[in-house]
Amino acid sequence: MTRFEFTKGLRQALSGRASHTVVNENVAYYEKYIDTELGKGRTEEEILNELGDPRLIAKTILETAGKEEKDRAGGEERERYASGGRVFRLPMWLALLLVLLICILLLQLAGYIVSLLLPVALPVLALILAVHYFRRR
Numbered sequence: 001m002t003r004f005e006f007t008k009g010l011r012q013a014l015s016g017r018a019s020h021t022v023v024n025e026n027v028a029y030y031e032k033y034i035d036t037e038l039g040k041g042r043t044e045e046e047i048l049n050e051l052g053d054p055r056l057i058a059k060t061i062l063e064t065a066g067k068e069e070k071d072r073a074g075g076e077e078r079e080r081y082a083s084g085g086r087v088f089r090l091p092m093w094l095a096l097l098l099v100l101l102i103c104i105l106l107l108q109l110a111g112y113i114v115s116l117l118l119p120v121a122l123p124v125l126a127l128i129l130a131v132h133y134f135r136r137r
Contacts, residue, residue, distance in 0.1 A: 003034055003044055006030070006034075006054050009053075009055065010030060013058030017058075033051075034048075
């Protein structure tokens with residue numbers, strides 16, 4: 001196999017299954033790798049034997065690209081809860097809505113607590129201030 005056959009085989013194995021960017025980046029990477037190794041004095045045959053079948057390399061590239069796309073696809077969804085090996089995901093708008101509802105509930109709870117304590121706290125505070133005022137005199 002020649003260098004041309006290797007890159008052609010890699011390009012064919014990736015074409016139609018990966019974006020043009022992924023195809024071009026990987027073909028360019030292997031061409032640069034081969035150039036670098038040739039510069040070190042190795043023969044083209046040694047390098048290509050080391051690299052192996054371009055279809056297997058393409059398979060690895062596609063698997064890796066697929067995992068990266070899955071990771072990027074989760075951009076709109078956020079992991080919300082994980083349990084027992086299962087991951088539950090919520091869309092971003094729903095997660096924000098839940099956070100907003102929780103904030104509203106916390107504010108209502110704080111208001112309720114203040115409304116319960118205020119009738120008791122105000123007379124106690126007035127008593128403390130009066131005692132403090134009369135002790136100074």
